Amino acid sequence: MTGNSGRPRGDQQGMAGSSDCDVCREAVSAALDGEAGAAESARVDAHLAGCAACRAWRRDAEAVTRRARTGVVVGGPDLVDRVVGAAPGLRARWWGVTARAGLAAAGLAQAVLGLVGLLGAATHAGHGDDPLVLLGAGMAHAAHESAAWNLALGVAFVAGAIWSRHLAGLMPVLGAFIAVLAVLSGVDLVAGRVEPARVAAHLVLVAGFLLGLAVVRTTPRPGAGPSPGARWRSRPTEHGAAPEGLRAAAPTGWERESDVA
Amino acid sequence: MDDARITALALRAREGDRTAAGEFVAATQHQVWRLLGHLADPGVAEELAQETYERALGSLRRYRGDAPARSWLLSIARRVAADHLRRRARRPVAPAEPAEDDRPLGRAPQPDPAESAAVRDALAALDADRREAFVLTQLIGLSYEDAAAVCRCPIGTIRSRVARARADLVDALGEPGAQRRSG
Ligand SMILES: [Zn+2]
Numbered sequence: 001m002t003g004n005s006g007r008p009r010g011d012q013q014g015m016a017g018s019s020d021c022d023v024c025r026e027a028v029s030a031a032l033d034g035e036a037g038a039a040e041s042a043r044v045d046a047h048l049a050g051c052a053a054c055r056a057w058r059r060d061a062e063a064v065t066r067r068a069r070t071g072v073v074v075g076g077p078d079l080v081d082r083v084v085g086a087a088p089g090l091r092a093r094w095w096g097v098t099a100r101a102g103l104a105a106a107g108l109a110q111a112v113l114g115l116v117g118l119l120g121a122a123t124h125a126g127h128g129d130d131p132l133v134l135l136g137a138g139m140a141h142a143a144h145e146s147a148a149w150n151l152a153l154g155v156a157f158v159a160g161a162i163w164s165r166h167l168a169g170l171m172p173v174l175g176a177f178i179a180v181l182a183v184l185s186g187v188d189l190v191a192g193r194v195e196p197a198r199v200a201a202h203l204v205l206v207a208g209f210l211l212g213l214a215v216v217r218t219t220p221r222p223g224a225g226p227s228p229g230a231r232w233r234s235r236p237t238e239h240g241a242a243p244e245g246l247r248a249a250a251p252t253g254w255e256r257e258s259d260v261a
Numbered sequence: 262m263d264d265a266r267i268t269a270l271a272l273r274a275r276e277g278d279r280t281a282a283g284e285f286v287a288a289t290q291h292q293v294w295r296l297l298g299h300l301a302d303p304g305v306a307e308e309l310a311q312e313t314y315e316r317a318l319g320s321l322r323r324y325r326g327d328a329p330a331r332s333w334l335l336s337i338a339r340r341v342a343a344d345h346l347r348r349r350a351r352r353p354v355a356p357a358e359p360a361e362d363d364r365p366l367g368r369a370p371q372p373d374p375a376e377s378a379a380v381r382d383a384l385a386a387l388d389a390d391r392r393e394a395f396v397l398t399q400l401i402g403l404s405y406e407d408a409a410a411v412c413r414c415p416i417g418t419i420r421s422r423v424a425r426a427r428a429d430l431v432d433a434l435g436e437p438g439a440q441r442r443s444g
Contacts, residue, residue, distance in 0.1 A: 029424035033398060035405045057431065064430040068380050069399055076294040077307040080286045083314035084279055097277065 020047060021054050028058045032065060099214035100161045106208035107157025113201055114151030117143065153177075157208045160215065168216045174209050181205070262288045264329040264407075271330035275321040286314055289331060292401050293338045299384060299396045300342035309345055313338040329407060335397070336411045383433040387426050394422035395430075 024047045030036040031044060048055050120143070153174070160167035185202060188194040267288055273281035293313055298306040317337050324333055384392055397408040398419065405423070409416040 025428065026421055026424035029427050030405075030420050032427075033405065033423065035420065057428075060431040061427040064383075064434050065399055065427065067377070067434065068384065068395070068430065076291045077310065078287075079290050079307075079311055079314060080283045083286055083311060083318060084282045086315065 021051060021057075024048070024051070024054050025057055025061075028054065029061060032058075032062060096164075096215060096217075099211050100164060103208060103211040103215055104158050104161035106204055106211055107154045107159075107161060109154070109204045110157055110208060111151055111154025113204060114147050114149075114154055117147035117150055120147075153205060153208070157212065160212055164215050167212055171209075171212060171216060174205075174212065178202075178205055178209050264331050268326060268330040271321065271324060271333075272326045274318070275324060275326075282318065285330070289334055290314075292331075293334065296335060296338055296396060296401055297342055299400070300339060300389075300393060301345050305345065309341050310338070313341045316341065328410065332403065332407045332410045335401070335403070336413070339393070339411060379434060383430050386433060387429055391422045391426035391429065394419050395426035398423050 024044055027036055027040050027044045028048075031041055036044065048058065156170055156174070160170055181202060185194065185199045189196065189199055267285065270281045270285040270288065274285050290310060294306050294310045297309045297313070301309055313334070317334050320337075324330065384395070387395065393412060394408060397403045397411055398405060403411065405416050405419045409419045412419065
């Protein structure tokens, strides 16, 4: 057929002239694939009734399509073991589950430390007046604050393990807290103002923080990258609407490179 | 296997289900391999299919499930084929490999006994865009809409490319009774 020469045909509504055969054949092709609208099919039928060449073309097009389709290639490589075994995402996901379990355990341990501190502060407060008041807080109240923080961090770890998508926002706070605490603990340890056992208890925090980082790294982020679905939904719907508009439409905004690396 | 099931498998694979990942690969690998054989070269289709799955499984985290997973996967395969052709065009060609010309499919190093040589040659001779549209819609079985999503082009473009591919095939395969219009 000579229809590939790209002659202008977008303005023909009826299918009366010989160049309308091109329009007709594209619609015939779409109809063979079940992709033609009802009104379009009716116009095609009207043209076919009076055009033997297009009737023959439809027969031929059907035949070549069948020949191409029935040449089914059997075989092909089996890639399942090769690609599934090597997939880093799946390994990362397994690590993610492990990290979440670890984070939950660290959270529980941290919460227990907080509760123990709370009980200790309560018994200490029962001994009467504070000998030392600093910046408006007695030792007992400082111990309460410390215990509250420890308990809150334990709860945060457990919550982060359960709702891991929200964990990322927590990490800067945790990181700052741990960094300051580490410096102060080191100073206090050298000066003999704290027992090593209490500093060692802070290691639970460090473990929780590292596990939290691992969880963040292995959690699918819903907001990461453009959504393929956005492109899907915004696709132009010229199909059926303008069967005669054969020229490719101008590239639209959604035709950008995918988010896939 | 239908698209909904394949998409469900991809989502389970994203959550770390290795069995689902295996089923996802098993359900789609033949189509991926076949598409790559037509878009790039049958001799490298296996290698490129493996690369496609490495990319796909590596970026499953970013797959959100609101597009059919099969189309998403095939669009990755398409990009792998394009990258391969670009690499091959840039690099000096190995002696055994035919230089890339406007018939990138070339001669099939792997014989496909069931697909007749005439059909294969006719497909290989098609314009690349038309061949892609034809293979996606006729051999892989995508709807025009899904093929348009894979190619990132409007549906009308797929529609006209498929029709032109058919017209070229009718000419090339010399179907008896093919009638030429003068004009
Ligand atoms: Zn006609």
